[in-house]
Amino acid sequence: MLLDWLYVAVFAIVGLVLAGLPLVIVWLLAPRIDYPQKRSTYESGVVPFGQAWAQFNIRYYIFGLVFVVFDVEVIYLYPWAVVFKDLGAFAFVEMVIFLTILMVGLAYAWRKGALEWV
Amino acid sequence: MGKLAVFIILSCVTLIPAVIVVTSRNMVRAALSLVPTFLGVTGLYVTLDAEFVAGIQVLIYAGAITVLILFVIMLTEGGTGLRVRQMNAQTKLGALVAFGMAVVLIAFTTATRWPVKAGTMPRYNAAAVGNAFLTSYALVFEVTSLVLLVSLIGAIIIARREE
Amino acid sequence: MxxxxxxxxxxxxxxxxxxxxxxxxxxxxxxxxxxxxxxxxxxxxxxxxxxxxxxxxxxxxxxxxKENIVPRQADYLVFSTAPLIVAVAALLDYVVIPLGKVGDTVLIVRDINIGVLYFAAMASLTVIGILTGGWASNNKYSLLGGLRSAAQMVSYEIPLGLSIICVAMLASTLSTVGIVEAQRGRWFIFQAFPFGFFAFVVFIIASTAETNRVPFDLPEAESELIAGYQSEYTGMRFSLFQLGEYGELFGMSAMAVVMFLGGWSGPRPVPPLLWFFIKTYALVFVMIWVRWTYPRFRIDQLLNLSWKFLLPVGLVNILGIGAWLILLR
CATH class of the missing domain: 1.20.5 (Single alpha-helices involved in coiled-coils or other helix-helix interfaces)
Structure with a gap:
C-alpha cells in the first residue's frame, strides 16, 4: 500500500519536471523581443482600464460554501457504499435517515434562494 | 530509518509552504501555498496506513477548502493584489506566546507515555470505516448529518446577511 | 535498495x-x-x-x-505555476486507470485500494490551477473565466461523486480493477435498471462540465470572454492547459468505461486492450459530437442543472440502487 503512494508521489514530481520540460525548450528556442505594448494586458485592443483585481460577486462564495457541505456529505457515503451489500437492510435504513436530513438542507437552500444565480 | 527519512521529507513538504502561507504578503500566493501543505499532510496519513483519510484530505482540503478560501480572498475588498501588512505592534508578545506554547507542547508530548495498542490497521480502510459507521457508531453517524445540516443553514444565513 | x-x-x-x-x-x-x-x-x-x-x-x-509572454501586471509566480498544476492533476488521474489485461496481469500503474475516490480527488485539483491561472493574469476576462470555471467545476463535482457512489455500491469496492472484475456478468450501466443507466448519464453530463466543454464551456466562451482563463497564456503554457483539458477528457471517458461499460471486457477475438480503447474513443466521440451540436448554457441554467436537477436525481438514484440491491438479496 505504501508502494502505491510512492508511485503517486513519484508521478507528481516527475510529472512536474516533464510538464516543465517544454517550457525549458521554449526558453531555449523562442525569441525574446520585448516592448511595452506586448506585455500590456489584453483588453480587446483598447488600453486596459484599471485593474482586474477588484471585489467580486458574493454569489461565488455562497456556492462555494454549499459545495463544501455537500462534498463532505458525499465523502460520508463512500465507506457506506463499500459495505452496503454485506450489511443490507439496516444500512439502508440508516442511510435513508442520513440522506433525508441532508435533503432537508438542500430544500432549505433551495427555498432560501441560495441556489439562484441572479 | 527509512520511515524517519520519509517523515522528515513529508514534514518539510508540509511546513515550508506553511511558513509561506503565514509570511506571504500576497494572499492568493498564501492560499496557493496551502496546497503543498495539504498534500504533505496527505503523505503523513499514508505513512500511518490511513489511506481513506488521505483520499479525503486531497478531495476536501486540497480540492474544496482551498477553492473556498480563494473565493473568499477574491471576494473581499482589497484582498487581492493589495499588499497587506504582515506585522503589528504585538509581534514580540505573539512570538513569546508561540514559543512558550511550543515548549509546553513538546514537553508534554515527550513526557507522556503513549500506550501502544496491539493489532494492525485493516488493509481495506474504506470498508473498515463503513463497518464502524454502521455498527458501533451508528448514532454518531446520524448526528453528523445534523451537524452538516446546521452548518449548511448557518452558511446560508451568514452569506445572506452579508449580501 | x-x-x-x-x-x-x-x-x-x-x-x-x-x-x-x-x-x-x-x-x-x-x-x-x-x-x-x-x-x-x-x-x-x-x-x-x-x-x-x-x-x-x-x-x-x-x-x-512561440515566445512566453507574461503580462506586466500579472503575478509572475502564480501565472507560471497554474498550467503546471492543471497538467499534473490530469497526469495523476491516470495512475488508477486500468487499460486492459494481458494474460493475468492488468495493465495499470497502481491498483490503489481507494481507486475511484483517488480519481475524484485528483480531478478536483484542476480547479485550483484554473482559478489561480485566471486570477494571476490580472485580466478581466481571465478572472471572470477562472471564477466561472471554478463555480462550475465545484458544482458538478457533487453529481460526479454521487454517481461514483452508485458504482461503489454495486461493486462493493473502490478499486478500479475490482470494479471492472465485478462487471463480469453484466455491465453496471445495465444493472439495477434504470438506476445504473441514470448514474451513467449523470456521470457523463458531470464529466463534460468538469472538462469545461460545450455545452458547459462558459469559462472560455469565446464570444464573451475571449478565451476565459487562458486569454493571457501563450505558446507552451497555453498548450499545457490544453494538455490538461484534453487529458482530463480522455481520463473521464476512460473512467466512465471502467465504471459503467465493463472496462476492458468484451467478446474474445478482440484483445482486451483494444476493447478498452474502442469504448473510450466511442465516448470521446460522443463528447466531440455534443460539442459541435449544442449551444452554450447560460450560467444560471448551468448551475440550476447541477444543483436542482442532477443533485436530487443523484441522491434518489443512490436510494434506488440501495432498494434494488436489498430486494434482490
Missing amino acids: NWLIEIGKAAALCVVVFTFIAISVMVMVYAERKLSAWMQARIGPRHVGPQGLLQLIADTVKLLQ
Whole structure:
C-alpha cells in the first residue's frame, strides 16, 4: 500500500519536471523581443482600464460554501457504499435517515434562494 | 530509518509552504501555498496506513477548502493584489506566546507515555470505516448529518446577511 | 535498495504515461478538428501529411517556438505555476486507470485500494490551477473565466461523486480493477435498471462540465470572454492547459468505461486492450459530437442543472440502487 503512494508521489514530481520540460525548450528556442505594448494586458485592443483585481460577486462564495457541505456529505457515503451489500437492510435504513436530513438542507437552500444565480 | 527519512521529507513538504502561507504578503500566493501543505499532510496519513483519510484530505482540503478560501480572498475588498501588512505592534508578545506554547507542547508530548495498542490497521480502510459507521457508531453517524445540516443553514444565513 | 528500484520504475512509468497522454491528446485534437469539419461540411486539416495527420506535430513544433509572454501586471509566480498544476492533476488521474489485461496481469500503474475516490480527488485539483491561472493574469476576462470555471467545476463535482457512489455500491469496492472484475456478468450501466443507466448519464453530463466543454464551456466562451482563463497564456503554457483539458477528457471517458461499460471486457477475438480503447474513443466521440451540436448554457441554467436537477436525481438514484440491491438479496 505504501508502494502505491510512492508511485503517486513519484508521478507528481516527475510529472512536474516533464510538464516543465517544454517550457525549458521554449526558453531555449523562442525569441525574446520585448516592448511595452506586448506585455500590456489584453483588453480587446483598447488600453486596459484599471485593474482586474477588484471585489467580486458574493454569489461565488455562497456556492462555494454549499459545495463544501455537500462534498463532505458525499465523502460520508463512500465507506457506506463499500459495505452496503454485506450489511443490507439496516444500512439502508440508516442511510435513508442520513440522506433525508441532508435533503432537508438542500430544500432549505433551495427555498432560501441560495441556489439562484441572479 | 527509512520511515524517519520519509517523515522528515513529508514534514518539510508540509511546513515550508506553511511558513509561506503565514509570511506571504500576497494572499492568493498564501492560499496557493496551502496546497503543498495539504498534500504533505496527505503523505503523513499514508505513512500511518490511513489511506481513506488521505483520499479525503486531497478531495476536501486540497480540492474544496482551498477553492473556498480563494473565493473568499477574491471576494473581499482589497484582498487581492493589495499588499497587506504582515506585522503589528504585538509581534514580540505573539512570538513569546508561540514559543512558550511550543515548549509546553513538546514537553508534554515527550513526557507522556503513549500506550501502544496491539493489532494492525485493516488493509481495506474504506470498508473498515463503513463497518464502524454502521455498527458501533451508528448514532454518531446520524448526528453528523445534523451537524452538516446546521452548518449548511448557518452558511446560508451568514452569506445572506452579508449580501 | 529495493525502494530505489521502485522509484526508478515509477519514474520510467511516469514518462511512459506522460508520452501516452501527449499522443492521445494529439489524436483527440486531430479528431476534434476533423469531426467538427465534417459536421460543418468543411474539410479540416489536410495539408501536413496524408489527410493532415501530421498537423498536430507541426502545431506542437510551432508552439515550442512561440515566445512566453507574461503580462506586466500579472503575478509572475502564480501565472507560471497554474498550467503546471492543471497538467499534473490530469497526469495523476491516470495512475488508477486500468487499460486492459494481458494474460493475468492488468495493465495499470497502481491498483490503489481507494481507486475511484483517488480519481475524484485528483480531478478536483484542476480547479485550483484554473482559478489561480485566471486570477494571476490580472485580466478581466481571465478572472471572470477562472471564477466561472471554478463555480462550475465545484458544482458538478457533487453529481460526479454521487454517481461514483452508485458504482461503489454495486461493486462493493473502490478499486478500479475490482470494479471492472465485478462487471463480469453484466455491465453496471445495465444493472439495477434504470438506476445504473441514470448514474451513467449523470456521470457523463458531470464529466463534460468538469472538462469545461460545450455545452458547459462558459469559462472560455469565446464570444464573451475571449478565451476565459487562458486569454493571457501563450505558446507552451497555453498548450499545457490544453494538455490538461484534453487529458482530463480522455481520463473521464476512460473512467466512465471502467465504471459503467465493463472496462476492458468484451467478446474474445478482440484483445482486451483494444476493447478498452474502442469504448473510450466511442465516448470521446460522443463528447466531440455534443460539442459541435449544442449551444452554450447560460450560467444560471448551468448551475440550476447541477444543483436542482442532477443533485436530487443523484441522491434518489443512490436510494434506488440501495432498494434494488436489498430486494434482490
